[in-house]
Amino acid sequence: MGLIGWLDDQQRRHRWAGLPLAVVYKMVDDQATYLAAMITYYGFISLFPLLLLLVTILGFALSGNPDLQAAVVDSALRDFPIIGDQIEANIHSLNGSTTALVVGIVGSLYGALGVGVAAQNAMNKIWAVPRAERPAVHGIYGRSFALLVVLGLSVAATTALAALSTATGTFGTALRGAAVVVSLLINTGLVLFAYRVLTADIPPLRRLWPGAVTAALLWQVLQSIGTYLVEHQLRGTTATYGLFGIVLGLLSWLYLAALILVLSAEINVVWVRKLYPRSLLAPFPDDRSLTNADRKAYAAYAETERQKDHQTVDTEFEPPTPRSATKDA
Numbered sequence: 001m002g003l004i005g006w007l008d009d010q011q012r013r014h015r016w017a018g019l020p021l022a023v024v025y026k027m028v029d030d031q032a033t034y035l036a037a038m039i040t041y042y043g044f045i046s047l048f049p050l051l052l053l054l055v056t057i058l059g060f061a062l063s064g065n066p067d068l069q070a071a072v073v074d075s076a077l078r079d080f081p082i083i084g085d086q087i088e089a090n091i092h093s094l095n096g097s098t099t100a101l102v103v104g105i106v107g108s109l110y111g112a113l114g115v116g117v118a119a120q121n122a123m124n125k126i127w128a129v130p131r132a133e134r135p136a137v138h139g140i141y142g143r144s145f146a147l148l149v150v151l152g153l154s155v156a157a158t159t160a161l162a163a164l165s166t167a168t169g170t171f172g173t174a175l176r177g178a179a180v181v182v183s184l185l186i187n188t189g190l191v192l193f194a195y196r197v198l199t200a201d202i203p204p205l206r207r208l209w210p211g212a213v214t215a216a217l218l219w220q221v222l223q224s225i226g227t228y229l230v231e232h233q234l235r236g237t238t239a240t241y242g243l244f245g246i247v248l249g250l251l252s253w254l255y256l257a258a259l260i261l262v263l264s265a266e267i268n269v270v271w272v273r274k275l276y277p278r279s280l281l282a283p284f285p286d287d288r289s290l291t292n293a294d295r296k297a298y299a300a301y302a303e304t305e306r307q308k309d310h311q312t313v314d315t316e317f318e319p320p321t322p323r324s325a326t327k328d329a
Helices: 002-013 015-030 032-062 066-073 083-090 098-126 137-166 173-198 209-234 239-272 292-304 322-328
Strands: none
Touching (some): 002 015, 015 098, 015 239, 015 292, 032 098, 098 173, 098 239, 137 173, 173 209, 173 239, 209 239
């Protein structure tokens, strides 16, 4: 039956090979990288208004307060590129602006809610939720706001714990290990909450642990790497180098974070709905040796586009070849 047939037969027989392949194929079918890119876009849009908001708030707080100005100059903010240079050089001239405050709040809120909307679209597409069964506009933005509040608190907590886990000298190994464990637990809970809020129709949370644990582990690694880079690579850099480093670093970090969320959701869908094993040649349109998992996946993709609750979408496949029928049996 040739090398391709032998490889296909092996991955269908062994879960350790068939499950990862099915996740990859599901990501290709859902265009997961594009879904992650859309989440990244809105995340990036929300950060620069947030920076403007930070500087504006500092201006209001520091005005006429020499002691607080000195404390800010001596804090870790002075070591960050761009921000640190501006604060250290203009600490006495920073003033709060009402216009900048309004622009910062509106811009940050728009970008943050856009992240929630893009994430909901991604999760509903991954779970093949028909368009007719997705929330209305007010429900979409309500879910996005709820996620925003919880995400902000969680990111602040886990970032502090990631910094603690990478600290040396003062803190012992046991404390760093405890910080990592607590951070993983918080991340896992956040991912489970996000899946519940962002998806219109998913199974009970107890069945979503594979993706949640995977996301928590990968997120912890990403945060640790980010903390290390800030501590050892970006501090003290020049404004020009820091500008490129911050922009490229933020884009890469946001994209990886979005990709982790999408990948973990794909793992859950494949695991819960038994969308494995897939045919090795399934990405090719002329492949007829489809498995039951292939048929379930392709039928779900068609059902996703159902626009009305009184609309019916039916999917039919031509009879499989004798060889593929024997394999499925």
